[in-house]
Amino acid sequence: AQSVTQLGSHVSVSEGALVLLRCNYSSSVPPYLFWYVQYPNQGLQLLLKYTTGATLVKGINGFEAEFKKSETSFHLTKPSAHMSDAAEYFCAVRGSNYQLTFGQGTLLPVNP
Amino acid sequence: GAVVSQHPSWVICKSGTSVKIECRSLDFQATTMFWYRQFPKQSLMLMATSNEGSKATYEQGVEKDKFLINHASLTLSTLTVTSAHPEDSSFYICSAREVRGADTQYFGPGTRLTVL
Numbered sequence: 001a002q003s004v005t006q007l008g009s010h011v012s013v014s015e016g017a018l019v020l021l022r023c024n025y026s027s028s029v030p031p032y033l034f035w036y037v038q039y040p041n042q043g044l045q046l047l048l049k050y051t052t053g054a055t056l057v058k059g060i061n062g063f064e065a066e067f068k069k070s071e072t073s074f075h076l077t078k079p080s081a082h083m084s085d086a087a088e089y090f091c092a093v094r095g096s097n098y099q100l101t102f103g104q105g106t107l108l109p110v111n112p
Numbered sequence: 113g114a115v116v117s118q119h120p121s122w123v124i125c126k127s128g129t130s131v132k133i134e135c136r137s138l139d140f141q142a143t144t145m146f147w148y149r150q151f152p153k154q155s156l157m158l159m160a161t162s163n164e165g166s167k168a169t170y171e172q173g174v175e176k177d178k179f180l181i182n183h184a185s186l187t188l189s190t191l192t193v194t195s196a197h198p199e200d201s202s203f204y205i206c207s208a209r210e211v212r213g214a215d216t217q218y219f220g221p222g223t224r225l226t227v228l
Binding site: 043044046049097103104 | 203224
């Protein structure tokens with residue numbers, strides 16, 4: 001079984017500040033991990049994913065995430081927030097049947 | 113990149129009627145599609161896994177007779193909400209699994225269902 005916990009349902013940052021969104025997972029198999037972004041009333045867009053290999057994964061829009069097996073974490077970061085980053089972010093882990101289990105989501109408002 | 117469409121994008125219906133939502137992979141073939149439900153300010157919950165040419169697999173607690181899923185071709189899956197009630201009002205999102213290359217799921221834009 002898989003589960004995902006996102007710490008902080010609401011993380012506010014200022015424009016230009018570091019973005020850090022936390023995600024911890026549990027998985028009975030080697031995890032495939034994902035970060036998605038959702039803008040209001042829209043579907044999900046893939047930011048990045050970890051499957052195997054390099055633990056630091058770079059995604060779109062300047063985001064990156066690091067897989068840390070010892071900490072069962074996959075935190076999402078971006079050095080400098082833009083106003084356009086304001087959205088909701090979901091961390092997910094893939095199960096053995098390719099279904100995704102999502103965390104509860106983190107809303108990221110960006111203050112000017 | 114791969115594109116998944118949903119139709120309609122929003123629908124309002126009366127209680128007791130049935131509503132069909134279509135999910136299409138536009139430029140790739142998807143042997144597997146997934147249907148999710150998202151309540152306001154909540155996460156996505158997997159409802160069912162749809163495999164082309166076979167019966168859908170429903171998650172625990174999801175009524176298969178209430179939410180009929182058909183995956184008749186490699187590019188189309190449909191979700192029919194039968195005898196809809198106000199508690200079925202939600203945002204329904206599908207995803208399609210592209211097997212070739214990176215083996216990635218692509219999400220549709222979602223369908224907002226409001227049952228009066």
